[in-house]
Amino acid sequence: MSTSELSATDLASDVCELPQARGPVTESLFKALVRSPGSMSDAVADQLFVDCPLFGEDTPLALYSLYELHYRGFLNVAEGWEWDSNCLELRRNLERAFIRQLRHEVKTLYGSVTVAPDDVVQALRELMTSAGPSLSTFMSVDGTPQHMREFGIHRSPYQGKEADPHTWAIPRLKGQSKAALVLIQFGEYGDGQTSKMHAELFSDALEAMGLERRCGAHLDAVPGASLSAVNLVSLFGLHRRWRGALIGHLALFEMCAVDLMSHQVDAMRRLGMDGAIPFYEAHVASDVAHERIALNEMVGGLLVDEPSLSDDVVFGARALDLIERKFAERLLSAWSVGESSLRRCEQQSPRDFQASAMTPMFFLT
Ligand SMILES: [Fe+2]
Numbered sequence: 001m002s003t004s005e006l007s008a009t010d011l012a013s014d015v016c017e018l019p020q021a022r023g024p025v026t027e028s029l030f031k032a033l034v035r036s037p038g039s040m041s042d043a044v045a046d047q048l049f050v051d052c053p054l055f056g057e058d059t060p061l062a063l064y065s066l067y068e069l070h071y072r073g074f075l076n077v078a079e080g081w082e083w084d085s086n087c088l089e090l091r092r093n094l095e096r097a098f099i100r101q102l103r104h105e106v107k108t109l110y111g112s113v114t115v116a117p118d119d120v121v122q123a124l125r126e127l128m129t130s131a132g133p134s135l136s137t138f139m140s141v142d143g144t145p146q147h148m149r150e151f152g153i154h155r156s157p158y159q160g161k162e163a164d165p166h167t168w169a170i171p172r173l174k175g176q177s178k179a180a181l182v183l184i185q186f187g188e189y190g191d192g193q194t195s196k197m198h199a200e201l202f203s204d205a206l207e208a209m210g211l212e213r214r215c216g217a218h219l220d221a222v223p224g225a226s227l228s229a230v231n232l233v234s235l236f237g238l239h240r241r242w243r244g245a246l247i248g249h250l251a252l253f254e255m256c257a258v259d260l261m262s263h264q265v266d267a268m269r270r271l272g273m274d275g276a277i278p279f280y281e282a283h284v285a286s287d288v289a290h291e292r293i294a295l296n297e298m299v300g301g302l303l304v305d306e307p308s309l310s311d312d313v314v315f316g317a318r319a320l321d322l323i324e325r326k327f328a329e330r331l332l333s334a335w336s337v338g339e340s341s342l343r344r345c346e347q348q349s350p351r352d353f354q355a356s357a358m359t360p361m362f363f364l365t
């Protein structure tokens, strides 16, 4: 179904259709999802994966799509699929492959994780200051409108559900760490004002850049490696066993946000994309406080209650740092030779590139 065939209700709902398949796993999964729940064969759930669970295309998209059933879902996919046993079996197999690869990558880059509870904050600070190539610095100085739009499209699967994966940790914590997480999330959800919710501000930013405001509408253009950034936090969020990693992930996110978002504000201002600025400015305004709350109360409180989670907290932060390093390297490498960092997308929405000042963008694999 193309965007032009969607009804006004569909567009207003913010829920999008299934993306295009990228290989055998997504092909068989998507064929099943448009049928009735319960009709998926065991063979779909138990099939072998053909590419890298972190940096491939078919496997990350399959996992992303299964996680999406726990968020807003897809148009024409019945809600009953969320807890379908074969869906869960396929998701479990994909998660095992994802975690296996993630552990390998983290160990290769940082060595084995063993950090005492008292050393966790220092380990997080070291990650913050030893960041890889700075995408946001590049954007603030040399970024073009096309780079900004590509960046927005890469981020859209996460920003459309910004804060939601971390919210899953709330019932899994107690005391000070729980209260701190709720305080951070309250800010992410706009202090109770819909128009200030960060996910809403991001949709406003997409629109201001001349892009379709529904985040799911860009899925076909987003590479699997960028979807893995969302899969990472969804996996940590959906499993109580990974609550420590989820808290480490959020803490590093908050610690890095002010600098990153300040650079984006500079870039948007330099390029005259003023309508996109409120999203980035909202983070500059709130994340100084969020960083302090995240470190002192959320991480600190968690490690008082559950000191055995110290390695997991650092693992979650290292996993985020790893994914973001690879993300920055990939985008900067494509842009350095004048190529797009997005996937080829044959059926892009006509609204996607309607901004008059924009150079036509061609999606490259
Ligand atoms: Fe935010």
Ligand SMILES: [Fe+2]
Pocket (backbone or CB within 6 Å): 184, 187, 188, 254, 257, 283, 286, 287, 290
């Ligand atoms: Fe924040």
